[in-house]
Amino acid sequence: MSEPAFTRVAVLGVGLIGSSIARALQRYHPGIPVQLFDADAQVRQRAAALGLGQVQDTAAHAAAGADLIILATPVGAMAQAAAAARPGMAHAVVVSDVGSTKQAVIESVTPHLPDHALFIPGHPVAGTEYSGPDSGFAALFDKRWLILTPLDDPRPAYATAVTRLEEFWRQLGAKVARMDAARHDLTLAITSHLPHLIAFTIVATAEDLETVTEADVVKYSAGGFRDFTRIAASDPTMWRDVFLANRDGVLEVLGRFSENLAALQRAIRWGDGQTLFDTFTRARRVRREVIEAGQDTAAPNWGRDPS
Amino acid sequence: MSEPAFTRVAVLGVGLIGSSIARALQRYHPGIPVQLFDADAQVRQRAAALGLGQVQDTAAHAAAGADLIILATPVGAMAQAAAAARPGMAHAVVVSDVGSTKQAVIESVTPHLPDHALFIPGHPVAGTEYSGPDSGFAALFDKRWLILTPLDDPRPAYATAVTRLEEFWRQLGAKVARMDAARHDLTLAITSHLPHLIAFTIVATAEDLETVTEADVVKYSAGGFRDFTRIAASDPTMWRDVFLANRDGVLEVLGRFSENLAALQRAIRWGDGQTLFDTFTRARRVRREVIEAGQDTAAPNWGRDPS
Numbered sequence: 001m002s003e004p005a006f007t008r009v010a011v012l013g014v015g016l017i018g019s020s021i022a023r024a025l026q027r028y029h030p031g032i033p034v035q036l037f038d039a040d041a042q043v044r045q046r047a048a049a050l051g052l053g054q055v056q057d058t059a060a061h062a063a064a065g066a067d068l069i070i071l072a073t074p075v076g077a078m079a080q081a082a083a084a085a086r087p088g089m090a091h092a093v094v095v096s097d098v099g100s101t102k103q104a105v106i107e108s109v110t111p112h113l114p115d116h117a118l119f120i121p122g123h124p125v126a127g128t129e130y131s132g133p134d135s136g137f138a139a140l141f142d143k144r145w146l147i148l149t150p151l152d153d154p155r156p157a158y159a160t161a162v163t164r165l166e167e168f169w170r171q172l173g174a175k176v177a178r179m180d181a182a183r184h185d186l187t188l189a190i191t192s193h194l195p196h197l198i199a200f201t202i203v204a205t206a207e208d209l210e211t212v213t214e215a216d217v218v219k220y221s222a223g224g225f226r227d228f229t230r231i232a233a234s235d236p237t238m239w240r241d242v243f244l245a246n247r248d249g250v251l252e253v254l255g256r257f258s259e260n261l262a263a264l265q266r267a268i269r270w271g272d273g274q275t276l277f278d279t280f281t282r283a284r285r286v287r288r289e290v291i292e293a294g295q296d297t298a299a300p301n302w303g304r305d306p307s
Numbered sequence: 308m309s310e311p312a313f314t315r316v317a318v319l320g321v322g323l324i325g326s327s328i329a330r331a332l333q334r335y336h337p338g339i340p341v342q343l344f345d346a347d348a349q350v351r352q353r354a355a356a357l358g359l360g361q362v363q364d365t366a367a368h369a370a371a372g373a374d375l376i377i378l379a380t381p382v383g384a385m386a387q388a389a390a391a392a393r394p395g396m397a398h399a400v401v402v403s404d405v406g407s408t409k410q411a412v413i414e415s416v417t418p419h420l421p422d423h424a425l426f427i428p429g430h431p432v433a434g435t436e437y438s439g440p441d442s443g444f445a446a447l448f449d450k451r452w453l454i455l456t457p458l459d460d461p462r463p464a465y466a467t468a469v470t471r472l473e474e475f476w477r478q479l480g481a482k483v484a485r486m487d488a489a490r491h492d493l494t495l496a497i498t499s500h501l502p503h504l505i506a507f508t509i510v511a512t513a514e515d516l517e518t519v520t521e522a523d524v525v526k527y528s529a530g531g532f533r534d535f536t537r538i539a540a541s542d543p544t545m546w547r548d549v550f551l552a553n554r555d556g557v558l559e560v561l562g563r564f565s566e567n568l569a570a571l572q573r574a575i576r577w578g579d580g581q582t583l584f585d586t587f588t589r590a591r592r593v594r595r596e597v598i599e600a601g602q603d604t605a606a607p608n609w610g611r612d613p614s
Contacts, residue, residue: 049547070359088562125527125529125530126529127530128531135536137408138501143527145527145529148528156361158378183518183519185528186519187519187523187524188519188527188530190519190524191513191523191524191527191528191530191531191532192530192531192532193531194509194512195509195530195531195532195534195535196531198509199531199590200475200571200587200590201564201567201568201571201586202502202505203589203590203593203594204392204563204567204589204590205501205563207515207589207590207593208563208567209560209563210498211493212346212490212494212497214496214593214596216496217449217497217593218596218597218602219452219484219499220432220452220499221498221597221600221602221603222432222433222434222451222452222602222603223407223432223495223498223502224498224499224500225497225498225499225502225597226597226602226603227502227534227537227588228502228602229590229597230534230594230603231531231534232587232590232591232593232594233590233591233595234587234591235593236583236584236587236588236591237584239583240584241580242488243435243574243575244575247340247575247576251572251575251576253512254568254572256512256515256516257508257512258565260508260511260515261505261508261561264507264508264550265558265561266560268550268554268557268558271551271554273547273551274549276550276551277543277544278548279507279508280507280543280546280547281538281543282398282511283506283507283511283514283536283540284541284543285509286510286514286524286525286539287510287536287539287540288330289521289525290525290528290533290536291433293525293526295525295528295529295533296528296529296533296536
């Protein structure tokens with residue numbers, strides 16, 4: 001392994017992503033001290049018991065002496081985490097985050113950072129439906145994309161820090177991309193936020209039906225529904241914050257989704273099989289591209305674990 | 308293994324389900340002759356090359372002498388398959404099917420059967436996103452539900468045939484349930500048909516965006532989108548037929564889905580985090596029930612195959 005890009009890392013928020021960063025650092029750079037803090041005392045206790053790093057009792061203590069601080073809380077709690085860490089922030093510290101929305105994080109976090117901090121927003125496009133410090137694993141970022149949305153900061157130290165942060169994530173297995181925050185938010189609105197919103201909605205709809213019992217819905221879930229329940233099992237707090245933070249991006253793609261759904265609804269009502277067939281055929285093609293891009297396996301998944 | 312419930316089986320339509328039945332019979336009852344027919348000459352050739360059974364050149368030849376005939380074509384082609392097989396149908400033959408909708412299949416198939424046939428509609432709630440004779444596997448039905456929707460047929464032979472057909476599917480690994488066709492169609496509308504319609508729609512919506520490139524959608528699909536592409540990769544012909552055949556059930560649950568989605572859209576627009584949180588929390592609970600019911604594994608799946 002190459003030289004570590006940072007020599008002392010603080011992770012604020014020890015959930016799925018935060019604990020995965022700690023585990024990945026332990027695997028790839030066992031010599032680097034990792035300072036951890038979480039606002040939840042039980043999570044701090046669990047993180048210490050799991051041996052994920054040096055658990056501190058305040059964000060400022062965790063931040064003290066770090067050359068990289070990563071905010072890994074739900075998006076709505078990042079401003080608070082940054083403010084709490086501020087007293088411990090060293091000169092020229094690099095501050096980043098892992099939030100699923102970027103414009104709102106930039107707006108809310110920036111006012112709480114000292115001028116000497118170099119803030120480089122980031123988002124690892126990786127996760128599972130589980131949450132909490134037990135759910136992380138070192139390989140979570142392997143071959144997944146990490147998107148950085150650097151600010152318009154003219155300082156030469158800022159450009160150097162972006163390069164170092166890219167190197168940091170590559171060392172944890174990720175592939176790194178850069179884009180501006182607005183484009184990030186719209187791209188993730190369609191690839192992640194809308195799918196989650198839809199999954200939550202479809203599961204809630206199933207629960208509402210008087211004519212079909214919940215037991216039957218669960219029993220016959222192998223027909224497609226169970227895949228939605230997996231996505232809908234994701235952390236409610238995290239996702240509430242994502243939708244509040246990326247309101248414009250989500251409403252934009254949601255409007256388009258609703259138009260397309262109405263068109264298919266009309267085709268069903270009027271028996272227009274050609275429109276259905278053409279739409280389904282287009283959708284099938286995208287699947288091949290996802291597999292070719294290495295973002296999923298080709299193994300049949302719907303019939304998984306059949307024996 | 309116990310005595311086979313039938314001694315000569317004909318499967319008409321050799322796709323994912325039909326070829327899985329043939330393979331499961333070879334595994335569990337290697338002595339039973341399986342007669343196969345598919346309207347597509349290339350599929351017949353492939354089925355023969357795969358050694359899935361005795362491939363016949365007409366549906367009537369495949370049906371000849373069988374005591375069980377299973378229609379395994381897309382729902383829209385079942386009437387034609389039944390009509391074609393009719394000249395070969397033996398006295399008191401049991402005819403069943405594997406269609407994802409039941410009321411429409413009953414309406415379209417029944418007129419083409421001789422009076423002496425015992426028609427017992429069925430639906431194995433199992434599948435993958437793949438199609439064609441190569442995609443089947445013997446374990447597809449293991450621990451999955453098979454729903455029978457028997458007709459209102461007073462003949463004693465009919466009741467006996469239902470019991471035998473239940474036994475047949477249990478021998479292939481399935482769990483068997485009975486319900487009436489209308490309830491089946493509404494249950495499957497929410498657990499299978501709506502999820503597929505939504506997945507097709509969301510993938511098509513992603514493809515339409517001018518502001519986000521398709522390449523980016525594919526690249527960042529690990530955030531949730533890729534799970535929808537898998538479902539949307541299912542066979543377009545089969546699904547066109549399902550939506551045309553179960554129009555009423557699909558429109559009913561689609562209406563409820565749209566209402567619920569509009570409520571969440573409103574919560575996002577007005578920053579109502581509590582409504583979002585409560586809905587997401589309810590949805591998460593259903594996931595636990597699906598796992599407890601043995602219809603999915605608890606292994607984190609979104610981060611699958613990370614290395």
